[in-house]
Amino acid sequence: MAELAELLKAWGWLGSMVLSGLFTFLVWAMRKEFARRDDVSRDVQTLAADLAELDARVDLLENEVKHLPTHSDLKEMRDALSDLSGAVRETAATLRAVDSGVKRLETHLLDKGK
Numbered sequence: 001m002a003e004l005a006e007l008l009k010a011w012g013w014l015g016s017m018v019l020s021g022l023f024t025f026l027v028w029a030m031r032k033e034f035a036r037r038d039d040v041s042r043d044v045q046t047l048a049a050d051l052a053e054l055d056a057r058v059d060l061l062e063n064e065v066k067h068l069p070t071h072s073d074l075k076e077m078r079d080a081l082s083d084l085s086g087a088v089r090e091t092a093a094t095l096r097a098v099d100s101g102v103k104r105l106e107t108h109l110l111d112k113g114k
Contacts, residue, residue: 008015035043069077
């Protein structure tokens with residue numbers, strides 16, 4: 001035990017210097033690894049501004065989407081177009097029949113005039 005005390009008396013200053021240097025190096029290394037308070041504060045402010053901008057954009061999109069047709073509206077439009085397509089087909093068939101009759105009348109009137 002006395003030898004340890006003599007050793008510490010003789011070389012303790014060196015051990016103290018080494019530990020102080022090691023502690024200084026660790027503090028310096030941690031400063032590089034961990035974020036500082038002002039850096040974090042600046043990043044939080046930037047993120048808050050970005051979040052506010054995104055919130056405004058989402059509100060704008062929500063207002064625009066309100067005016068778009070829903071799935072049921074699109075189904076109703078599809079059904080109405082289908083009905084309209086059927087009516088156009090029926091009208092086309094009727095017009096072909098009328099056209100045929102008009103051609104017969106035209107032919108008859110032209111033949112009668114000769």
